[in-house]
Amino acid sequence: MFVLVIHILNVLHCCVFVCLFLTVTAAEPWPENATLYQPLKEDQILLSDCASSLAVQAYLRMCGLPVQVVCRVNAEYMSPSGKIPFIHVGNQVVSELGPIVQFTKAKGHSLSEALDDVQRAEMKAYMELVNNMLLTAELYIQWCDDATATEISRPRYSSPYSWPLSSILAYQKQWEVRRKMNAIGWGGKTLEQVYEDVSQCCQALSQRLGTQPYFFNKHPTELDALVFGHLFTILTTRLTSAELAERIKSYSNLLSFCRRIEQTYFEDKRLIQSSCSL
């Protein structure tokens, strides 16, 4: 009971924290002390959250905006949308890549300015492809594959909490994700079908990338950040089965694309290699 109360207080505290900073102000320059919040790297964060967080970090680095990564046990409850990651800039809190891109654009930083209308339409479409297929597949494997859920997802997700809260929160999360899968028609899929979807998605991305350095030729866009976040995380994360990473490894241009972004934007910090090993 005591643990539950602490947890509720925690959530309440963070809601207040977020509400205080949600007041929208006019465009100000990017401050030095911008922070990005995510769950604990070593023993809490899950594949899908790690991928989303890495995508935002890649995006901010491509924009040349400094951000300090802070790990918090209750990052999920601090986020205004309940999703990982979120950034705290000046007196504003923004979560998820889409809104963060909008936010930086309002501050005068944009990667997709040079694209024409058709290209921008295609970029947005491919970003939704990644969200719709890769992210959903990651969630499916994390929570709907029993082996992964038992061995990795539930223990890691609930690691900061003591029993019984840990079990309650983990099963609650699993239950929620499974209901979502049923609602979008993924409930009846087998693991093999999900891998097949991942392959199909990678095939599409690989085709689109072709031999270019980035999806829209010379300069990276938010699409590159998103794709990098997901592919790199899948490639560097150890799961119960290596099948997911194997599916990506058959597309050599995607592999060199990941390596290129890692070298260009993450060279200074080696910590990324070890950051997201489950």
Next chain:
Amino acid sequence: MAAPDELFCWEGDWGLPSVNTDCLVVLAYAQFAGAPLKLHKISNPWRSPSGSLPALRTNQKETISRPSDIIIHLRKQKYNADYDLSAKEGADSLAFISLMEEKLMPALIYAFWVEPKNYVEVTRRWYAEHMPFPLNFFLPGRMQSRQLEKLRLLRGDESLEAGDELEKELYREAVECMNLLSQRLGSHKFFFGDSPSSLDAYVFGHLAPILKSKLPNGKLQQHLKSLDNLNNFCTNILLLYFPRDGRETTNQKPSTQSEGADFDNVPNKRKKQFLSALVALGAMLSYALLTGMVSIQHVHQEALEEPPDLQDLESHHHEDEGDD
């Protein structure tokens, strides 16, 4: 050749071959690919082999429900509308289909099932009027709660309710999605070249209901009407591939569709007649039993058996009294 696959779809209205997005996608793809399907346009999801619509019953008696799976099945049967697409165009199709599922679908659910005025005046009324008798009382409501649940899970917000803020956000995303589609289509007749592909089927399925339905809160429709190329795109597909439904549905649908409709209507009528007869008979019987038959029988039996007992008792009493 083996018997054709059978496709079960929601009925059409508002000048559309079907009122449901998923059904429209499958119908349009089948038309584009020239797949010979035996069509059942029904308004009772319980008559579908999978319990939901659309559903495809293959000639091996398998049942497929998801539109994407149905399209894959048709493709395997060599009815492929995407045959001429390059690998990159195939990738683009996949991307834009995802875009619609993520950005347009939530707004569609909101507009048809969650927005209170639209739901009460159009959606619920349509389904209630078209469904057979006992189902029309509870199925529309159940469909609504399922759609609301889906929207809640998609948005990751358990307590999501209809409201201005939600509407604004969903419609903003939908409007952006429509603009992107419009930009991608440009002045072409179809998305890739001169013949329609699966992406065209998906776009048509998502946009045609917005364009043709007469919702009281028609903000999406207003915006769509301002995008001329998407507007023409939908009208064109209706004219070219669904000429019968394109004309307003005052005249009866002829040929293949009417076969299906007749086939479905007659048993429906019979079922209705049978049901009402059954209800009437039940009412009559219960009335008769409650008021007359039971008590009469009981009284009758008691009347036959009890009086002697009573007499006996009385006589015994008399005897007892006499003894005393």
